[in-house]
Amino acid sequence: MMKELKEKIVQRIKANFADAAEKNDFNYNRLDFTVKKETIPSILFYLKDEMGFIHLSDANCVDWLEEGELELVFIVWSPKDKIKIFVRTRLDRDNPVMDNLDMIWPQLNTYEREFREMFGVQVTGLEAPDEFILEDWQGPPPFRRDFDTAAYAEKTFWERPGREDAQDVRETIANRDGEEIPDFAKKYSR
Amino acid sequence: MEKVLLDILGAIVTFLVAFVVGMTYGGLNRKITARVQNRKGPPWYQNFIDAYKLSSKKSAIHHGVMHHLGPAFLMVTSVMTLLIVPVLSHNNWFPNLNFQGDLIFLLYIMTFGPLGMALGAGQTGNPNSAIGVTRGLSMMVGFEIPWVLALVALMIQYHTTSITGLMAVQAHSGTWLMFSSPFAFIAAVMALFGMFRYSPFDIVGAPTELASGPIAETGGKYLFVMMSSGSVFTFAKLTLYVDLFLGGADNLFILIIKTFALYLIPLLYSLVSPRYRTEQAIRWFWGWPSFFGLLAILQAIIF
Amino acid sequence: MVNDKNSQKIVDFIQNWARKHSIWVLAYGTGCGAIEIPPTMTSRYDAERLGVRGAATPRQADVLLITGYLTVKTLKRVIRVYEQMQDPKYVIGFGSCTINGGMYYDSYNTIKVLDKYLPVDVYINGCMPRPEAVLSGFARLQKRIAEGRANGAQQYKDNLEWYRANQKKIIPNWIMPEYNW
Amino acid sequence: MSFFDLNGTLKPLTALKQFGKKPHTISYPKESKEAAPRYRGLHFNDLDECIGCGNCSMICQNAAIDMIHIDGIEGKKGDSGLRPRIDNGRCCWCALCVEVCPTGSLSLTKDYLYVSEDPDSFLWTPGKDNPNGKEQISFFSTEETSLNVFNRVPMPELEGKERVKSFAEVVLGYSEAEARAEASRCISCGLCTEVCPEHMHIPEYINAIATGNDADAVRIIYDNNPLPEMCGKVCTRRCEDVCAIASRGEALAIRWLKRYATETAATAEITREIVNPEIREANGKTVGIIGAGPSGLTAAYYLALRGYDVTIYEANAKAGGATMYGIPKYRFPIDSLDKQIDYIKSIGVKILFNTKVGKDISFKEIYDKFDAVFMGVGFPDAWPLGVDGDDAKGSMQAFRFLYMINSGEKVDVGDKVVVVGGGNVAIDAARVSRRLGADVTILYRRRVKDMPADWEEIEGAEDEGVHIVPQGIPIKIHKDEKGHVKAVEYLKAKMVPDERGGRPKPVAIEGSNTVIEATSVMAAIGQMGDYSFLPEEFTDKIKIERGRFVVNEKQQTGDPKVFAGGDAVNRTADAISAIADGFRACKAIDEMLGKK
C-alpha cells in the first residue's frame, strides 16, 4: 500500500522534474529527492499545490566542509498521504546563493534568515531584518564546520581558574612507567 | 487655639490609624489570597516590612520634577480625602473637616491624585506608564458614572450634600442607606471595584500587559509613598462607604468590622476574575452599575 | 536624636532586617532556570512566605536572579536592568552555568563567569536547582543581608571601570547610558 | 454570550471554598520533602574502590571532571592514583559519569544543596568532600544499567573432543566483526599499559581496531613489540588482570585483539609493508646476541632498526627459544612464529642457527668481535621432581617433554600420565599428553584457584578431559620391575593460612597416602639456567645469583659491554617480560654505543 503510493509519487515527480534523483529504500513513510538548486522553488510549489504536501515540517542546512558544499534539506509532509518527502539540494559552499521561497510557505522566511546568519547563505529577495539570533556578530557564520566554537569561547570569555592541577590519566601512567607513545599513535589516545 | 492643636494632633492620629489599618488590610489581602490559592502566604505584617524596606532604599531616581511630585500628589489626595471623611461619629480624636457640599468636593479631589500621578508617569518616558495612565483615566471615566449616579441619587433623595448629613439621616431613621436606597448602594459598590483596581479591573497596572504601568519607573521611596498613600486611601474610601451606606461607626472596632466586610467584596471577587480589557471594563461600568445608578436616581425622584 | 555610632547600628539592624524579609525578585527569566521559579513562587513552595515576591520592573526590584546561562545578547540587557535597579540590589547566580559556564562552556554565545560582569552575592548550584535549593539560596542571601555584607551595588560602583572593561570586551556595540547613581 | 451570564459569574466564586482547605505548601526550610530514592544530586565517589581510570572525565560532555592527585592516595598497578574532581560550575547532573564508571565507585547522592557566596568554592571532590556520602547514595549504576559492556565477545574455539585429536590450533581467532565489537568495549583508560612489562600502547591499538584501522593498529603494536603475534597467542597478559572493565565484568580480550590485528597481516612481506619501519642508515656498529628467544629477537630487531649490524647465535635449529620449544603448537603454530622470524630477518637481522656458544663458538670470540653483547639465553633445563624413585624410566621433566615434542621427536608416554605442578608448563604437558592419547592427571600442591596457570588454560585442559587433583604432594614414584614408572604416591594436603599474610601453605596430612597408577610422570615445577658457556674470566664480572644474571635497570651486567635479558634475568619468566628486557637492552645499547 505504502510502497505503491511511494512509487506513484516517484513517478509523478520524475515525470515533471527530470533532474530529480530519488531515494526510495526506506522501510517507513519517507521519500528522498535530490534536485538541482534551480528546481527547488518549482518542485516545492508542485509538491505543495498539486500533490498535497502542504505542511512544511522542516528546512535545514548541512555543511559538508570536505566536499565544499552546503546541503539544503526541505522536509514536507502530506496530511492526506501520510508521507514525508525530503527535498535536497546542494549549494556551492564558497558562493552559496538561494532564492527566497517565503511565498511558498511564509515560515520559510524564518528558516532563510537562519541560513543567512548561521551558514552565510545569501538569499536573494529575502525581506527581513539583517540580524536574527545573533547581535553584532563579527565572526564567520557560526554553524559552518570550520568555525571552532570552543576556540572562540576560550578566546572571548573567561574561564574560572582553579582547575589547572588536572592531570591526564593516560599521560600520568605513561610517565610513571616510562612509556613513550609514538606520535602516530596519539590520535588514537583518548 | 487648643482646639486647633488638638485637631492637628487628631489628624496625625487619624493618618496613623488609616495607615496601619490600610496596610494591615493589604497584608490580610495577601494572606487571604494565599489561602484561596492553596498556600500559606506571607505574614499579615508583610506589607509593613515591604514599606519600610522601600523607604530605606539608598537610591531612588526620578525622571524630573513631575515624576518627583507624582507620589506627593497622591499622598495629598489621600490625606485630604481622609480628613474630609468622618472616621468615627462622636469622637474627638478623629476630627473631620467636612462641610456642606463636601461630597461634591470629594468627587473632585478623588480624581486629583490620579491626574498628578498621570503627569508624573508621563514624564518617565516609559510607554508602559503612559499607556497605563491612559487606561487609568479611561477607567475612571467608566466607574465615575455609577459612582456619581449613586451619590447624586443620595443627594436628591436626602436633600443633603454632606457626608455628615447622610450619616445623620441614617442615625435618625435607624436604617442604613444600603437598605433604604439599595440601588444606589449596589451601583456604588460596583464602582468600588473600579476604585480598588483589583481584578478584573486591574488594567492600570496589569503586570503581564504593562509591567505595572504608571509605577513602572517608580521605586524606592517614591514607591513607599505611593504604597502608603494607597493604604490610607483604601481606608478613607472604605470609611466613606461605611459612612454613606452602613451607618457609620461609633468606635474603631465596629469601623474595622464594617470596612473589612466591605473590603472583602472586591477582594474576593478579584481572586476569581481575570482582567477585563479597557473597553470591556468601561462597557461593564456603563452597563449594570450605571443601570443601578439610574434606578437609584429613579427611586430618589419617585420617593 | 544623637546620630552616633550605636544608633546608626540599630538603624542598620532594623533596615537590614526589613530588607532581608522583603525580597522583590525581578521577573526576568534570563535562561532555562526560569522554569523552577514558578514552582518556587507558587502554592507548593510559596516563596512569599519568606517575603520573596515578584516585581515587574527593575526599578522596584531588589534581586536580580540570573536564572542560568547568559547569552551575550541577554547580558547587555541584564547589565542595563541591573543598572536600573535601586541600591541596595542583589544578584543571585542561579545554576551551574553562572559559575563556570556549565554545559555551555564551549558555546560561542554564552558568558561563562558571571562575576566578571556583575557583582554576585550568592550562587546556587544545580542544573536545575530545585525549589528547595532556590529557597536556601534566598536564605543565604538573607543571612548575607542581615550581616550587612550584601553591598554589591557599592562594589559595582567602586569597580565600575573594571566591570565596564569586561563588559565592553564582549559587547562590541556599546550603547548605554552612563551609570551614575 | 448571554445578556447576563449568571452561571459564569457565580461558578468561579466556588473557588473561594479553597480558603477553608489546608494549604499544601511545604514550609521549607522548616520542613522539607526528602529527595526521591533515585535523585541525581551531588556526586559521591568511593575513593578506595575507584581506580582512577578517568572514564568519568571522558564522558563528561561539560568538561567538568578533572582527574587530580589527592593526598593519601598513591598510584599502584591498576590504579592511576588520580581521582575525579567535579567542577560543580559545569556539572549538569546527567549522571553519564555514573553510567560509565567501570567500578561503580562513582554515584550521585540525595544531597543537592550547595549554596555559596564564593564562586571559587564549587570544585567538589566526591568522596573527599562528602566522606559520609555513602549513606545517601541514590543514583548509581549496576552491572545491568552500566554503559560499560561487561561481556566479552566469546572467542571461537575448537570443541574439547575435537581438540585432543590433533595439534591444530585451539583458538580460532576473532572475525573482523567480533574484533570490532570486542575492541569497542575498551574505555581507553590505559591502566593496562603500566602492568605490561613492555608497556605496549594498548588503548591506542585497540582504538585503532575499534575504528577499523587495522593497519594503524599493527603499526602501533610493532612500535615496541616485534613478536606481537606470539604475544597475541600465548602472552600471560597481566594487562587483562587490571583491566578497568574487569572490576565488574570480563576483562577486555587484549591478547585476542592483538592477535586479530597481527593476523590481518598475513605474511612477513605484508607485515613489512604495513609496519613500514624506518630503518636508520647503518652506523657501522655491531651487536652480538646469544639466543634467538623473545628477548634476543626483540633486541636484535630494534637494534637493526637503529642501524646496527646484529648477529644472533642460536643453539637450536629454529628461532624462538622457549616460545618455539616450550609452547605446544596447538597454542602457537609454527607458521605463525616463522612469519615473525622472517619479518625480523627481513629487517636485516642475521641469525646463525645450530651454533651453540661455548661449543661451536666461544663466548670470548663473540665478546671480542662485537661492540656489545646481549645474552638472552633463557632457562634450557628443568628442575627434577626430587622424590624417591625420580630416576625411574618414564619420569621426566615436562619442559624436556615439550621440547622433544616440539622438535618433532616421538615420545612414548604410555596411557596414564601424571603431571606434577600447576603452572602453564604443567597444563601444556598435560594437554599435549592428552593429544598423544593418554589419560592425564595433574597433581598440584594447592587448590585449583591457586594455580599460576591461566584460567583459560585450566578450563581448556578440563574441557579436554584432564583430571586435576589439587592439594596433593607427591612423595614417591613406584617403579615396576623394569625400572619403569608404575605409580605415584602422594599425600593429601590441607591449606594452612600463612602467618605473615602470604598465600596459604599446603601442609601434608600424615597418613593420607594415596597411590595413582601412571606410565609416565612429568615434573613441571620450574626451570633453571645453564651458564656453562661463560668462561671463568667473565664470571667474576658478570655475576650470577640464585641462578640468574645480575643486571641493572638497563639490563647491563657487571661488564658494561654485556647485557642480558629474558628468563635468565627476570623472575616473571614470561615472553612479554623477555621482550621488555630486550627492548630495554636495545635502548641501553643504543645509548651506550651512540655516545661513542
Next chain:
Amino acid sequence: MEKKFLILQKNTQDKMREKATTLYIGPQHPGITGNMMVKVQVEGDTIVRARTEVGYLHRAFEKLQERRNWLQSFTLLCRFCVPEPDPVEESYARAVELLEGREVPERAKYIRVLMLELARMGSYMLWYGGQSGSLGLYTIGQWTVGDRNYILDLFEELTGGRVYHMYIWPGGVRRDLPEGFADKVLRTMDYFEKRLKDYDDLMFENTIFQKRTQGVGVIPKEKAVEWGVVGPVLRGCGIKSDIRIDDPYEVYDKLDFIVPTHEGGDIWSRALVRRQEIRQSIRIIRQVIENMPSGEYYNRIPNPFKWTLPKGDAYARTEATRGEVAMYIVSDGSIHPRRTHFRGAAYVHGITLLEKILIGENVADISAIMNSLGVCPPEIER
C-alpha cells in the same frame, strides 16, 4: 559598527507610522513567555505592526552537539525546551534508532508513552498558569503550577530529576519503573481528575475569561496548515491533526484516545482543546499502566566512546504540547553527529505566525496570545 547601527535605526524609524507608539514587550517583561522580545507599534490600543526579536537564549546546541558524541549530545536535549523536555529526548532517541535500526523493547515503548503523557500534563499545567496569569487570573496559576509539582515528583521518582529527566535515550529508557510507581501514577491521576473540575469552574466557566479569549488571536482555518500551524493550535482551528495518530510512534497506535478539535481558531478554542487533551492524557496514562508488558526496558547501546552511527540522516517527529517537534540528525559515520537540527513548533508559532496574527489585536492580548500559541523562546533559538 556604530554606523551600521545608526543606519539600521534610521531605517526602522522611517518605516514607523507617525501616529504609532512603539512598545517593547520584553525581553524583561512579566507578560512575555520567556526571554524574547516583541516589538509592537500601536495606534491607540490596536497593534498595527509586530516584530519579534529572538536570540536571547541562543546557546548553539546544534553546534555543540557536533563536538559531542552521540550519547553526550543526548544530555543537551532537554535544554532545548525546558517546560517539556521529554518530546525532544524522544525525537532524538527515535531518530537515532531509525538511523541505526535499533530495536526498542516493548516495555520501553510503554514507559516512553507514560513519560510523554506525564510531560504533556505537566506542560499543560504550566500553560494553565501562563494563560490565566496573562489574563490576570493568578489563582489558577497558583493551583496548577503548584499541582504540577505532583507530576514533577513522579518524574523525580522515575528519573531522578524534577525538570531535566534525561531519561528517554536511544535504545529505550534509562531505568525501569521503581517499585509501586504505577500506583503512585494512578493516585496522582485521580487527584488531577478531581482538580480539573476546580480549574474548570474557575477558568472555563468564567464569563470574563470567555470574554477575554473568544474571538481573540484568530487564525484563519484555511490558512492554518500553510502557515505552519501545528499541534493544539491547529486543532483549535478545527483541523484534526496529531502526529500521534498521523505518523504514529511508540505504541500510540495501540491506545484508545481521541484527538479533540474545536472550531474557531481563537484563544478560547485552543484553550478548550488543551483542556480536553489533559483528559485524554489521563486516559492514555491509565491504559499504559494497565497494558504495560514486563521485560527488558533497554536495548543496550555499545560503549558510548566508540559508538558510531551509519552514514545517513533521519528525522523523527513527536507531538508535544506546543505542536510538532522533531529532530533531524545527520551522521557521517563517526562518533559525533555531523549535524543535528531541532525543529520546534515555536520556531514557526513564535515568529511568523505571531507577527501575522498580532496585527489588529489589542495590546492587552499580546501575552495571552503568546501563551495560547505556546511560544517557547529557547526552542526557537536553541
